[in-house]
Amino acid sequence: MANHKSAEKRIRANEAKRVRNRYQHKTTRTFIKKLRTTTVKSEAEALLKEVSALIDKLAKKNIIHWKKAANQKSSLAKYVNKLA
Numbered sequence: 001m002a003n004h005k006s007a008e009k010r011i012r013a014n015e016a017k018r019v020r021n022r023y024q025h026k027t028t029r030t031f032i033k034k035l036r037t038t039t040v041k042s043e044a045e046a047l048l049k050e051v052s053a054l055i056d057k058l059a060k061k062n063i064i065h066w067k068k069a070a071n072q073k074s075s076l077a078k079y080v081n082k083l084a
Contacts, residue, residue, distance in 0.1 A: 021063045028054040035076060041083040048080045 002008045031051045038044045052073050059069035 021061070024054075024061075025058060025063055028058055032072070032076065036079065039083065041080070044080045044083055048076055051076060 002011055028051070031047070031054060035044060035047045035051050038047060055064070055069045055072055058064045059066045
């Protein structure tokens, strides 16, 4: 257990950040699944714009690696472009 006030504060801050990051990551994954199940191109294009922004935010905050973000955006764009 922490012996210093600053260490106790750091533990609290880390937990708050962990919960926030987990929520944002899970929300983004849910949106990605929603996009993957969409079969209408117009809806998919609108969702792609939203999902790309969410992925960019995760990468910017180092919640996910920037190369993983690029790969996800690329594969989602390919999926949307294949829709008829």
